[in-house]
Amino acid sequence: MASDIEIAREAKMQPIAQIAAKLDIPSEAVLQYGHHKGKISFDFIQSLKDRPDGKLVLVTAINPTPAGEGKTTTTVGLGDGLNRIGKKTAICLREPSLGPCFGVKGGAAGGGYAQVVPMEDINLHFTGDFHAIGVAHNLLSALIDNHIYWGNELGIDQRRIAWRRVVDMNDRALRSIVNSLGGTANGFPREDGFDIVVASEVMAILCLATDLKDLTERLGRIVIAYTRDKKPILASDLKAHGPMAVLLKDAIMPNLVQTLENNPAFIHGGPFANIAHGCNSVIATRTALKLADYVVTEAGFGADLGAEKFFDIKCRKAGLKPNAAVIVATVRALKMHGGVAKEDLGKPNPAAVRKGAANLQRHIANVKKFGVPVVVSINKFTADTEEEIAAVREAASAQGVEALLANHWAEGSAGIEAVARKVVELVEAKVDQFAPLYPDEMPLWDKIRTIATSLYGADEIQADKTTRTRIKELQEGGYGHLPICMAKTQYSFSTDPNLRGAPSGHSVTIREVRLSAGAEFVVAICGDVMTMPGLPRVPSAFSIKLNDEGRIEGLF
């Protein structure tokens, strides 16, 4: 089969206004960025307020393994599949980050015959949203040091500044720096550092904000530092939220592109899935729901992190009611969960699939706890045997759920029709009764425990004194009503990335908590969190260039 980039380049793209027309978006409401990308104007979006919502379908997955699962590919394929069977459907995806493209090969626009295009643009600057987020973030950083420089009236404790700087680049040299060196004209030297743009709280805020007013208010609530007596100082204290919102006024409008089958896809926002909630913007999802009968979206990582945050953070806050969920699994990945090493994945091993299916079963049970009906989509690989596939079906069936084969990667929408029809059946049965896992009023500590025990199979959670004190401070400081954003390994239900399958009886240690007061969640960190990746010894940058026809080579 042709490579992803070859397939993408052969795509017969339609002008973006034509794609918009499929959702009855008038051409004046499409702010074009070239011929094949567009932003949907905010005025138009606001005019949709009173329309009824379409149906919302979440695509999530088992815990990822090096075998690959294909969640984004399934999201794109399912969108095409629903359109194919006559449902007016829009897809909602996250925007990929530019920086990492120059580190390790690989974009984030689907694959095979289930891709969104123009792939190269989507993976590079796209419509500039991440640049805008980076500048808004760094304006706040500059205002903090500028405030200290001119007298520090607010009494910022320079050792307690919680706001770093950002850049959209894998640059380990910037993880930890000392700034303001070089004499009095440059300020007061202090420890600082850079994160990659997607890790910015501004990204999470943009993705959770419901309109410009809400965006501005959330930006104002960012806690940027503390005084010596630990009083929080907010972005609004520096009058930073106004100009930050100005910098984000275009970025907040959702981007429209198309799938290879010329169906509409919104790609908007891309917060980290560990220290943030890992979903595309609320504004994109809500807009899509007003315009389409079905909206297919995805969440980062496996269902333990992605679906949970989608339900407990995004849906809770935005008032979204997901009607069905698709859990993506592959025979290969379940084999790894069953204990098979990567080099042995080629050999048939139904027993390992049966064993590894415990991972899938727990995800099914977890999603059901939110009141959302489930179907399993098995992303087909040619080496999968009948017996292995049957093992997956049986495991799902034991949970009262159907598992269907999908081959959209090779066949496009035709390959995923069965899953699409099952999704429609689940939605039309109207059995969904979505509710978040825990109520707002539950104390922060109990929220974390509820997630760990009822979803991860843990027996208990623990934390050292410092962390427990910090949780108490937040609870008493007026942040107790916020939902929890878990930051743990994506590879396991536990905090040990090597513990595949469905471990239970383990203990989840909270190493640290961080407040994202603007995004409105409390991050519970249960493992190493890397917010600034580095480049490998031979970065993919080395093979990226323009050829003689001005075309990009080596990007994917």
Added chain:
Amino acid sequence: MASDIEIAREAKMQPIAQIAAKLDIPSEAVLQYGHHKGKISFDFIQSLKDRPDGKLVLVTAINPTPAGEGKTTTTVGLGDGLNRIGKKTAICLREPSLGPCFGVKGGAAGGGYAQVVPMEDINLHFTGDFHAIGVAHNLLSALIDNHIYWGNELGIDQRRIAWRRVVDMNDRALRSIVNSLGGTANGFPREDGFDIVVASEVMAILCLATDLKDLTERLGRIVIAYTRDKKPILASDLKAHGPMAVLLKDAIMPNLVQTLENNPAFIHGGPFANIAHGCNSVIATRTALKLADYVVTEAGFGADLGAEKFFDIKCRKAGLKPNAAVIVATVRALKMHGGVAKEDLGKPNPAAVRKGAANLQRHIANVKKFGVPVVVSINKFTADTEEEIAAVREAASAQGVEALLANHWAEGSAGIEAVARKVVELVEAKVDQFAPLYPDEMPLWDKIRTIATSLYGADEIQADKTTRTRIKELQEGGYGHLPICMAKTQYSFSTDPNLRGAPSGHSVTIREVRLSAGAEFVVAICGDVMTMPGLPRVPSAFSIKLNDEGRIEGLF
């Protein structure tokens, strides 16, 4: 009169494809960015190669003073004026930088009834060019530290790294930093710092490159560091030029907007006017010349820096032949050159104007040395007296040049018709015989002396031993053929910003030279050069916000 922003908001903008059509650009060749901005596709630009060029008119100015001169306003007004008298004219301007908008009030899109629109977009993210330049720059920075991290095969001397990092923000805290702190995983700590994006050599390269191939090659020639035995290491040694060019493939396409009178304006690139050449991109100017009969462009600062660099760097390298120049002056500014303090500018003082006109006269004489015919445009202020205006006319006339009143700020194109007609007269007389001031073969030291003595009125140039050695090294290292980019104060012909008028007999001290091997010039630094501005005590950011209708307030 209404404020600039009020006037800009009342503009009846035409769709950008309609503006493009005035230059016979087909709509497929316009990559729209919203309804009123567009990039001209590179394929279309390459199809113009064999067309004849239009006439090129430079707008430059006397040495700036706090009284204000209005160079950009005159460029826009003259473009409209030429269109008014039936000449198919395009304007070429620089893109403003986003960061400084949050420091001190004021955009860079003209003023009054001579503006380019959409003003807010132009002053903020515009089409993302500066973001792309910033990322391309920072990718190179990351690759440098990554190379050292993985073994430093090229033997980069970490004390001799010549490539800093950039951010589009006024952020003094980043001027001087120590990076790579925090342990072995983060690299080797070293001194580093950030400049503002417009100061990046990538910006200068983008503005001087003639096509994608030339762009890539220039990027590869950037000197990023030296070994311990002072051997230069190039960006191409790190294989950085390929991916950098990929990041710039959209940024290199010129941006099209419109004036308030719906005439086409290219706004593309904005290099610093001190450590770089301060002109819009060669690609924009060349494209405009293929599409219009007249092209009006401008250069940064006064004619001593701006026009000289436009002629000796941009025109020399791009093979451009300017046909006429307009020198902008105001009665108020000439009064200041004649010794009047800012608070006394309101009082009539023809004697001071006569005295200060020496500044104008030297600029006229200088521009003529390049073989370019001149007209003076006096930007009218209501308080100017007849006698003062007459003093300017007489000073110009003594140099064989006409000085004409222009009132485009208040009247639009109607106010500048006389200047427009004079420009046409000069061009049609075909007396221009453009040549750079010095030949490529002249040694670097002699080039600097030539500029200082024949244009600045200096008697001599001087430099300490270190600087002279460095000039010799560059001369012998294969860089002797490059033109000089002078970095001195814009306020005086001398290196003393307080020396107004037309000083002579002074000495110009070269403090330092810097090699911009990719941009292809050697920077001679004759004063303080600030490549990272700070924010003031009360930055304009404090009053910038979105109002209840989602409109920007306080930006201008």
